[in-house]
Amino acid sequence: MDTTIRLIAKSATWQVMGLFSMTLVGYLFTGSLSASSGIAVAGSLTGFLGYFAHEKFWSNITWGQK
Numbered sequence: 001m002d003t004t005i006r007l008i009a010k011s012a013t014w015q016v017m018g019l020f021s022m023t024l025v026g027y028l029f030t031g032s033l034s035a036s037s038g039i040a041v042a043g044s045l046t047g048f049l050g051y052f053a054h055e056k057f058w059s060n061i062t063w064g065q066k
Contacts, residue, residue, distance in 0.1 A: 001059050015048045
């Protein structure tokens with residue numbers, strides 16, 4: 001099982017990667033760097049919190065583990 005600090009680090013690095021990809025996708029759709037950055041930041045924050053909560057939830061479930 002991961003420690004909480006490791007889980008935070010994994011979540012953060014995953015979201016940084018997502019931030020860059022969402023900015024690119026947002027820019028392709030909007031043509032605006034500021035709009036695409038806002039979309040990416042909002043998505044990263046909600047994704048970070050969702051990933052963290054999801055991992056914490058599943059770390060307490062023993063189903064499927066050996």
